Amino acid sequence: MKHSWSLVLATLPCLALALPSPESQIIKRDSTLIPKSCFDSTSSLTEYFNYNYPWGDTHNGAAIMSSSNAVINTAGTLTLEAVYTGASDYAYDSGTVYAKQHFTVAESGGLDFTADFIAPVAKGTWPAFWLNGVNSWPPEVDIAEWKGTGDISFNTFNTSSAVEALNVNYPNPTEFHTVLAELRDENGSDVKVNFYLDGTLITTQYAKGLVGQPLELIIDLQMEGSSGSPGPTGSMFAFSPLV
Numbered sequence: 001m002k003h004s005w006s007l008v009l010a011t012l013p014c015l016a017l018a019l020p021s022p023e024s025q026i027i028k029r030d031s032t033l034i035p036k037s038c039f040d041s042t043s044s045l046t047e048y049f050n051y052n053y054p055w056g057d058t059h060n061g062a063a064i065m066s067s068s069n070a071v072i073n074t075a076g077t078l079t080l081e082a083v084y085t086g087a088s089d090y091a092y093d094s095g096t097v098y099a100k101q102h103f104t105v106a107e108s109g110g111l112d113f114t115a116d117f118i119a120p121v122a123k124g125t126w127p128a129f130w131l132n133g134v135n136s137w138p139p140e141v142d143i144a145e146w147k148g149t150g151d152i153s154f155n156t157f158n159t160s161s162a163v164e165a166l167n168v169n170y171p172n173p174t175e176f177h178t179v180l181a182e183l184r185d186e187n188g189s190d191v192k193v194n195f196y197l198d199g200t201l202i203t204t205q206y207a208k209g210l211v212g213q214p215l216e217l218i219i220d221l222q223m224e225g226s227s228g229s230p231g232p233t234g235s236m237f238a239f240s241p242l243v
């Protein structure tokens with residue numbers, strides 16, 4: 001019997017909108033960069049996303065990523081499934097996707113990233129919806145990260161050690177929750193990030209020098225690493241993908 005944990009991402013997958021400049025006389029219309037239909041089928045998924053990480057199939061944890069663990073079981077829903085294999089190098093198989101396009105907060109501009117998630121919070125499960133610098137690390141903005149404690153985390157990295165991080169209680173993890181990050185040019189150099197959970201503003205953080213920096217959008221279900229170890233190997237734990 002296979003034991004598995006899943007990160008389910010559904011409806012409202014990830015929209016990125018261009019923000020009209022308040023000073024602008026000509027109002028630029030918001031534009032959707034990734035449509036809600038992106039998880040309707042495997043072909044719509046692969047139109048907008050690649051499998052695994054931009055740099056490969058592993059990252060700071062115990063899972064090795066494979067396209068067969070990032071699946072559309074139900075139209076409109078992406079499921080990332082982690083399976084314990086006990087392999088000596090990577091003890092889990094799991095799934096990750098990243099957006100084919102890069103995202104840049106332009107001067108006087110902004111981007112919105114939003115998605116609905118069912119995210120596991122057991123020790124050793126480490127799902128995340130995050131932005132990573134294309135040209136360097138950091139920048140990193142964790143729109144949502146769950147590090148195996150029962151909390152959800154919102155983080156912004158200026159450098160590897162200058163990190164603003166907030167952990168807050170994450171209620172009812174077996175139900176869908178909506179996360180939204182609004183990124184806005186603050187002063188031509190720094191980016192202000194408003195983090196929302198289920199429509200409530202939770203915190204505001206600032207990313208130094210992020211204006212004009214291209215970002216990768218990653219959705220992954222890593223295991224162990226920052227979420228602690230040992231991760232789960234025992235009982236079956238599964239989410240019903242949708243009502």
Ligand SMILES: *[C@@H]1O[C@H](CO)[C@@H](O)[C@H](O)[C@H]1NC(C)=O
Pocket residue numbers: 187188189190
């Ligand atoms: C933007 O604001 C931050 C702090 O609010 C400041 O440190 C930085 O120098 C400012 N940058 C510019 C280009 O004004």
Ligand SMILES: *[C@@H]1O[C@H](CO)[C@@H](O)[C@H](O)[C@H]1NC(C)=O
Pocket residue numbers: 158162163164190206207208209
């Ligand atoms: C990151 O840089 C921004 C802008 O300069 C600043 O407001 C923020 O406090 C910095 N965060 C940390 C953790 O140093």
